[in-house]
Amino acid sequence: MRLAVAALAISLFVTISPARSDPVIDLSLVTCKQLLESDKDLQTLISAWMAGYFSASKNLSVVDFRYTERNAKVIGSYCRTHKSDTVMNAMVKNWR
Numbered sequence: 001m002r003l004a005v006a007a008l009a010i011s012l013f014v015t016i017s018p019a020r021s022d023p024v025i026d027l028s029l030v031t032c033k034q035l036l037e038s039d040k041d042l043q044t045l046i047s048a049w050m051a052g053y054f055s056a057s058k059n060l061s062v063v064d065f066r067y068t069e070r071n072a073k074v075i076g077s078y079c080r081t082h083k084s085d086t087v088m089n090a091m092v093k094n095w096r
Helices: 002-016 032-037 040-057 065-081 087-094
Strands: none
Touching (some): 032 065, 040 065, 040 087, 065 087
16 A cells, blocks of 8 residues: 555656656755655655665665654654754654
C-alpha cells in the first residue's frame, strides 16, 4: 500500500511540475520550510525515502513502519521550529 502511494506521488510530482525539466529532488538541499509547505503526498514520499536511507546507512535490510511514522512526526515537529534547517540535518539529529 505504501509503495503504491509512493509510486503515485512520484508520478504526480513528475507530471505536475512541467517547469522543472528534471524530476530530481536533492534532499540535501530541501529545507524544513519547503517540506512543511509541500503537499501531503510528497511529504509521505520523502518520509518513505528517509526510512530507506537510514535503514541502509545502518546496514539494515528491513524498514519498521512504526519507526517511520514516529520519525515523520518527530521530523515534522522539529521542522516547525527550525524552518531554515535542511531536512537532512533534521533527520540526522532526530532519526531513530
